[in-house]
Amino acid sequence: MRRTRQRIALLALPALVGSMLVATGPAGADPTGPSVTVGQSHVDDPDAVRLVHIRLTGADMLDRVTAAGFDLEHGLRRVPTGIEGAAVVTAEQLTALKGMGVEVLADGAGFAWADEADGGLGPAGARAVQPQSHEATVRVVRADWFTTKGQGFLYVEARTTEGQQAEPIVGMQLENDSGKGTPFGFPRTMSRFVDSGQYMFHRNLFKLDTRPDTIRVTSSTGGVATGSVSNWLEDAPPPLTANPSYKSDFLDGYRHPQQLYSRAKEIARQYPDIAEIVYLPNQTNGYQRKAQAQIGGTGQAAVVVTSAAWGHEGGNDITVDFVDRPGANLPLAVEVEGKAVRVLLAKDAAGGPASTATEVAEALRTRSQGLIDRAHPYRANEGTGIVAPTAGPVALTDFLDQKRVGAPAGEVPRGPVTIPVLRIGKHRDGKKPGVLIQAQDHAREWVPATTSLESAERLVHNYRSDRETKKIVDNTDVFFILSNNPDGANYSFYNFASQRRNMTNHCPDANADPGRRNSWGVDLNRNYRVGSGHDGYAGASTSCVSDTYQGPEKLSEPESKNIIWLVEKYSNIKFMMSVHSNGGQLFWQPGAYIADGRITTPRPPLGDEAFYWQSAARILSQVKAHRETVVTPENVGGSSDVLYSSAGNVREDLYHTYGIYAFGWEVGGSVYNPATGDWQGGSFQPEWVGNPDLVSGHAETMEYANGIMEMFRVAADWGRDKKDPTSQLVPGAGRYSKPVDVRFETSEPATVYYTTDGSRPTLESPRYAATEFREPGQVFHVTETTTFRWFSVDSAGNIERNYDPTKSDRRNNYRTATIKIVNR
Ligand SMILES: [Zn+2]
Secondary structure (H helix, E strand, O other): OOOOOOOOOOOOOOOOEOOEEEOOOOOOOOOOEOOEOOOOOOOOOOOEEEEEEEEEOOHHHHHHHHHOOOOOOOOOEEEOOEEEEEEEEOHHHHHHHHHOOOEEEOOOOOOOOOOOOOOOOHHHHHHOOOOOOOOOOEEEEEEEEEEEOOEEEEEEEEEEOOOOOOOOOOOEEEEEOOOOOOOOEEEEEOEEEEEOOEEEEEEEEEEEOOOOOEEEEEEOOOOEEEEEOEEOOOOOOOOHHHOOOOOOOOOOOOOOHHHHHHHHHHHHHHOOOOEEEEEOOOOOOOEOOEEEEEEOOOHHHOEEEEEEEEHHHOHHHOEEEEEOOOOOOEOOEEEEEOOEEEEEOOEOOOOOEOOEHHHHHHHHHHHOOOOEEEEEEOOOOOOOOEOOOOOOOEEOEOOOOOOOOOOOOOOOOOEOOOOEEEEEOOOOOOOOOEEEEEEOOOOOOOHHHHHHHHHHHHHHHHOOOOHHHHHHHHHOEEEEEOOOOHHHHHHHHHOOOOOOOOOOOOOOHHHOOHHHHHHOOOOHHHOOOOOOHHHOOOOOEOOOOOOOEOOOOOOOOHHHHHHHHHHHHOOOEEEEEEEEEOOOEEEEOOOOEEOOOOEEOOOOOHHHHHHHHHHHHHHHHHHHHHHOOOOOHHHEEEHHHHOOOOOOOHHHHHHHHHOOEEEEEEEOOOEEEOOOOEEEOOOOOOOOOOOOOOOOHHHHHHHHHHHHHHHHHHHHHHHHOOOOOOEEEEOOOEEEOOOEEEEEEEOOOEEEEEEOOOOOOOOOOOEOOEOOOOOOEOOEEEOOOEEEEEEEEEOOOOEHHHOOOOOOOOOOOOEEEEEEEOOO
16 A cells, blocks of 8 residues: 655644744845845745634624635624624734724634524513414524434524514523423523524524433414424434444645645546546646835835736846936936846935836836836825835845744745646546545645545555445545645645735736735635626625635636636536535525625525435535534524635536536534533634544544545445436325325425416426524415426436426326315
8 A cells, every 4th residue: 555655844823822923033134145134125024923813793794804805715604793703913903803893702702502592482471472374483493403423402593584683672582392292491582693684594503311202392472383303414324434344534734725736637648447637728828926125114115016027936046126326317227137127216406316107117018128027106105205226236025925923844846837637447438426525625635635645545555456436436526625725725725824815916007015925815715607706796895905815807817728628528426525624514595695685695495405415414414423523503504604705716606507416515613512512613724633532634534534435435325326206296296185294295305396377287387495594394274275386306316207307208207186175
């Protein structure tokens, strides 16, 4: 067995929390030669950032803060009082955040659900309890029981149809029994969840030692509903790792992109019968930058100078000198000798310095013989200040030689990168369902890359020895992009640990000075076409220095173009996992909305929604099997339903444009700590070994690789699913003496198309829908005789009874049922 043995010497990033992260040395501190001074380059140190815990009042504030350029992306959680999370900010940004109304939380001061019942709504709520008429106002959305590390939990969502009402706000009370046939008790007030001005549902999560059988929810206006408690991740089959001969645990540390790609190519060489490399056509823009300096003073007198060549292609050899000459009435002049640019500053009639920053910038742009590409005043300044001479030549630099503390040894290859895709499958002929695993769109997320590589290693190492693995490889066509942001990832490993985006600088002059260099780049997971910020969806920024910058246009970046190329070329790709960290969440559509009116991208039909839930439960059960980590149901579903809107994310595009089941995963984070009784969050770069029971890069890699392996099994099962779904109307056809409530049931996740007007059902007919999002199918209240005609389609496209809805099928082989209402 050959394994990549290089270990990256990583300085432990101690949980990031509250620690100062100084990613590179102070800018401009490194003289590059005896005759060259860089000390006059006035560049802010953009690297001193820290991670703080914050609370926002809700999605509106999140949008405003994100649009203003703040990095609030991961580890966010919905709490009853708003949204809590972490921000990576400079001291200056922290002040600005507070100015926008963001609350900064002391460590451990975040929201925690009360484990003790609080008595609920009290006598008024209890008094209002009465039998419901048909027009029920309260529905139980879900009630889930799960255990982790010896502790039971109950999670409940319930909805009142009066939830949007503002005055008075309708309260909800939750009670649970202690097992079948036991009385309800332990009343507690439910927490109202409002997003972007829209009532979502009420919910609670709390510890319980005994599994309840039934819950009861009561509203302050008298609505009441009961619901049975379901198991969440409790009934998982044994994981693949239960087989003693199954090989796992192939990584001994984090991997930078060069290591990831070289191992991918090595796997393809070692296992040519089941693996190959597919090269993505669009090269990245590269781990490279133009060389820069800020010269001539500060404020209005500052000139920002940028080389035409990349730093490593000569830009770093350029020096710029602002020279004071004796005399009066001298014009501004530029001399170039080799890579040395001398600006001879103008003198006025009295012999005083007379060149403004604007004039010097223009002279550099036009008279530097092509060495200087860009020269301009600093930020929004007009450049009216008189430029001061320098003490000597100032060296331009791309700052990429400044390594962060703990950076891996060695140099990073400069220039554009061709991303290899590791394709694994016995039959790579386009006939098996394709699964795209795309890791590390966001550079600082190191665990997604190791999780994906570990999954690839498990496939190739177990193919010959493990029956279940062989079934996966024989029946799927897997595409691994181990890092989809190699430039940014290298920057994160070698220079600035908190880098999220790629390294493409789209900024205009006002934000193009080197003090902004850690704020450039496009958020690759905001650069897609469906639900885009360019079309008004929330959760992406138009600011080139925002950490959620969506790019100058849709698909502006090679990394996102590549994904579209791949799924168009390999149209057998039917499943996708965009792997991120950290947060302990599993998402699908809808993932974006227009804030005004909270209009989401189209919701998946009920059959797809059910298939997503079924797949999620399988995947997360296998995660749990490793060390009892539970991704809680409050963190599973349409991402904009449970967390926030992220405009232009890849999942929306692949699902809506190509019909790919597209998941988003936040691995890591949110592990229950029985010693403290709290849930503990993770970080982007946890110590590799860390605390194996809590926050650990290694443990997260192992447990989430379990989940990715299960996703392959989901795809394999999907590909072999040739069985038609069956469905029924409940209750069925018959004579009823009064109005009756009916609904559809299906034998597996399937979408029902139906008519009640006598026409034959087609794919254009109404789709049986959820009562509301995250709820089961709607209930029809039938008051007069009605004939339902329908058919169902499962997630693999099989149609009930082989009915052909596209053309007039003489057999009319759809289902029918007549509900006959006989008035007495
Ligand atoms: Zn991410």
